[in-house]
Amino acid sequence: xxxxxxxxxxxxxxxxxxxxxxxxxxxxxxxxxxxxxxxxxxxxxxxxxxxxxxxxxxxxxxxxxxxxxxxxxxxxxxxxxxxxxxxxxxxxxxxxxxxxxxxxxxxxxxxxxx
Amino acid sequence: xxxxxxxxxxxxxxxxxxxxxxxxxxxxxxxxxxxxxxxxxxxxxxxxxxxxxxxxxxxxxxxxxxxxxxxxxxxxxxxxxxxxxxxxxxxxxxxxxxxxxxxxxxxxxxxxxxxxxxxxxxxxxxxxxxxxxxxxxxxxxxxxxxxxxxxxxxxxxxxxxxxxxxxxxxxxxxxxxxxxxxxxxxxxxxxxxxxxxxxxxxxxxxxxxxxxxxxxxxxxxxxxxxxxxxxxxxxxxxxxxxxxxxxxx
Numbered sequence: 001x002x003x004x005x006x007x008x009x010x011x012x013x014x015x016x017x018x019x020x021x022x023x024x025x026x027x028x029x030x031x032x033x034x035x036x037x038x039x040x041x042x043x044x045x046x047x048x049x050x051x052x053x054x055x056x057x058x059x060x061x062x063x064x065x066x067x068x069x070x071x072x073x074x075x076x077x078x079x080x081x082x083x084x085x086x087x088x089x090x091x092x093x094x095x096x097x098x099x100x101x102x103x104x105x106x107x108x109x110x111x112x113x114x
Numbered sequence: 115x116x117x118x119x120x121x122x123x124x125x126x127x128x129x130x131x132x133x134x135x136x137x138x139x140x141x142x143x144x145x146x147x148x149x150x151x152x153x154x155x156x157x158x159x160x161x162x163x164x165x166x167x168x169x170x171x172x173x174x175x176x177x178x179x180x181x182x183x184x185x186x187x188x189x190x191x192x193x194x195x196x197x198x199x200x201x202x203x204x205x206x207x208x209x210x211x212x213x214x215x216x217x218x219x220x221x222x223x224x225x226x227x228x229x230x231x232x233x234x235x236x237x238x239x240x241x242x243x244x245x246x247x248x249x250x251x252x253x254x255x256x257x258x259x260x261x262x263x264x265x266x267x268x269x270x271x272x273x274x275x276x277x278x279x280x281x282x283x284x285x286x287x288x289x290x291x292x293x294x295x296x297x298x299x300x301x302x303x304x305x306x307x308x309x310x311x312x313x314x315x316x317x318x319x320x321x322x323x324x325x326x327x328x329x330x331x332x333x334x335x336x337x338x339x340x341x342x343x344x345x346x347x348x349x350x351x352x353x354x355x356x357x358x359x360x361x362x363x
Contacts, residue, residue, distance in 0.1 A: 009135050027126060038251050083274070086312065086315075087313075104134065106133050106134075106135055107130070108130055109131060
């Protein structure tokens with residue numbers, strides 16, 4: 001259950017960014033989660049809703065955007081369907097993962113500033 | 115202030131961040147990596163299920179390497195220091211990182227474990243992660259490579275069930291191969307599964323008990339050591355932050 005420690009990292013980061021801009025409140029967060037990021041989006045949402053109490057994120061809803069993981073040949077770009085061998089049948093080169101497919105990113109913070 | 119009429123109300127602004135949530139961990143991991151590289155220490159993150167044979171593999175590594183390297187290890191463990199004691203007995207100076215309820219190691223825990231530990235004198239530094247095929251996969255510790263132990267008793271479909279863990283592996287050690295005659299497990303199915311989750315599949319079949327495959331594993335370690343950029347031993351890394359401790363750099 002690393003979802004709770006990830007929420008902790010998220011809230012700490014939001015606090016620092018809000019403080020730097022002298023924000024008085026945070027209203028909304030947008031976080032993108034790659035399909036192969038190793039994070040269960042529902043568990044993460046639950047962890048966030050539990051952990052945000054008493055933090056600057058207390059009244060900030062979190063919007064989770066799911067980013068699909070797509071594999072393609074690192075040479076010719078041919079798509080490799082999920083579950084297939086991750087080597088291009090044409091070039092023999094290893095597949096590469098699409099951008100964001102394995103990342104957890106804090107995209108946007110909506111904050112109230114003076 | 116409100117820019118429409120200057121009434122003094124606060125305004126709501128969207129701030130684009132586009133930053134990894136684990137950016138803080140990754141920063142400490144980079145710091146660890148610089149330390150290891152500067153000291154010429156090959157650091158490996160050894161992961162796998164509970165009972166995959168990680169500790170036995172390290173014990174066998176000490177035997178098979180025949181004293182050619184100075185080995186050291188830290189072991190992540192929820193509650194005991196059994197692994198570190200076993201490793202010490204096998205001649206590998208070791209520390210336990212007790213994680214309590216924590217299911218994984220992070221870069222900060224590894225960094226803290228280096229204090230007071232003569233890690234700079236080592237050739238190979240094993241970070242034996244908490245037994246778990248999920249959480250450890252996403253935390254960079256500053257290792258040079260990820261090694262995943264997968265035992266033949268765990269089920270042939272584990273690579274496809276835990277793609278995130280195997281996707282990030284530089285090498286998979288298929289352990290407990292001495293048990294194969296007693297099992298219905300088909301190693302070719304494990305290898306096929308690895309090809310579907312690892313873009314650059316690499317694996318070695320080993321047995322810590324019989325020593326099978328240990329030569330190939332030692333050869334892999336030798337190649338990694340040879341390929342390492344040798345550090346000067348000087349403080350060649352940047353400190354972009356305060357850290358109020360000393361570990362001799």
